[in-house]
Amino acid sequence: MEKIRVGIVGYGNLGKGVELALQQSPDFELTGIFTRRAPETMQSVTGNVPFFHIDTAKDYVGKIDVMILCGGSATDIPEQGPHFAAMFNTVDSYDTHAKIPEYHASVDEKAKQNGNTSVISTGWDPGLFSLNRMIAEAILPVGKEYTFWGKGVSQGHSDAIRRIEGVKGGVQYTIPMESALERVRAGEDPELSTREKHMRECFVVAEDGADKDKIAETIKTMPNYFDEYETVVHFISEDELKTEHARMPHGGFVIRSGKSGRDSKQIIEFSLKLQSNPEFTASVLVAYARAAYRLNKEGQSGAKTVFDVAPAYLSPKSTAQLMKELL
């Protein structure tokens, strides 16, 4: 079997997740990892992958089929997306929802000019959640859509806690309200306020001698981040933070509550329960890298989203096998 040759651009949690995910997919071959850091100082998780400086990527045109972009959405991807789309097929998990149309246009232009194919904004939200929102709405046009996130770590909220005076460390979990989920699943179509949808649970390590009451109060009243939510604050030891809260779990629910024909209630629900958010996003990236490669082979160039990719392109199985085993 001819393997799909891929490169990873950026080697944080997501890049490491992609390296590991590729090991579960024998139709891929990892050519190398591209980094801004000094390549000779790097060591890959699986131990035997070469590192190259990101500026040398152009030397790999024709040697790599798909570049998997694993940088951050704030500054890396908006620049790297079009840059790499001019040289390679690419896949990314750009997740700044409001700026996706603009990003799509910039990648699409470069990809089309160079006959490459880029699948943008994959992962789970945007990504699988978007797919489910879209399909459910197309099937049940009369209805209401709900997205709940969690239980999972929010990096932004965890950072906000850690900036408070007297806080040594901490982590914040966004938790969907079970009562709200139940009302949606029961077909009540409720209008839900922010505080009715999610609560926030914080695990905080205080500095020695810090005023814990004051820290808790500062968290709970922090505008935008916590003040609109029911917020619970637990103080824990540094050890406990390390042993119990080192994983990056996440997940959530997309529910469409619709009505068909004779006022029949129809509920479509999709949910994820992830022990590792970056590893899961990485697994989605790898499946869409397979799609980008195949779409390109068929001459379909330009920027694509999860909406544009026929599901069969994600699987290494043949059409006949899919039909027999999974339909």
Next chain:
Amino acid sequence: MEKIRVGIVGYGNLGKGVELALQQSPDFELTGIFTRRAPETMQSVTGNVPFFHIDTAKDYVGKIDVMILCGGSATDIPEQGPHFAAMFNTVDSYDTHAKIPEYHASVDEKAKQNGNTSVISTGWDPGLFSLNRMIAEAILPVGKEYTFWGKGVSQGHSDAIRRIEGVKGGVQYTIPMESALERVRAGEDPELSTREKHMRECFVVAEDGADKDKIAETIKTMPNYFDEYETVVHFISEDELKTEHARMPHGGFVIRSGKSGRDSKQIIEFSLKLQSNPEFTASVLVAYARAAYRLNKEGQSGAKTVFDVAPAYLSPKSTAQLMKELL
């Protein structure tokens, strides 16, 4: 807006559901309903749709864009699928899983010969459940897949009950075992026997003077249908059967329990809770009718399954709108 002109072939519960679903989708126009019965004796649910004899369908070539086939999978669809694919774009919910490859081949041949596009075996299983099984497996290749059905009415089991001596009427619900679902969701990856996955609940109307104990015993020990399951039998009045059990609810769960990278447990779950099984299947058929029409406009002819259709084709929204509103 130019409307998609459709015809309905077969006017049972599914055909009626399609007629109703089309009313929620203003981009369609229902040209007529094709039936084997005498057209002049028919009356449509919405009251103003013309009926035509099925043998006159050929007169509508060029006047109907997509035929939505609503016959049964046992004998109607295997014959009607290729027959109509030779004349029109079609969509159907053929659900005899084991025979799908053979059916696909027969429709594909006729559709390709005539430049038509047919989306076969849509609905929810096969259909949305298949889509979720496939996508989840592609993303988490290391893992285990579980499908549970229910709570819902099984026509086959209900029929089996009604054939028992002394039974006047009855309905059977297949119910997934909550304990099994919980074990799967907890990531235990259990091996589940038939009786651990589902139970069966029967509501039976006995004839006057019939031996209820004997009826219950006959149901519970019926080979293939009930003997492998935990089965509960309730005796109810004819009135109660009519008022409480007239709907055709169904649904189920597709869960993939996978492991990524560093042994992280990742759970993907898709579920449906449907008050009306035929109306939901009808809603799915209508969305795929839109896809069949568009694929054909693009010159993609032949038989397709849900795996071959890019999700965007299901929605009346433009690419730009989808990206902005749903990604």
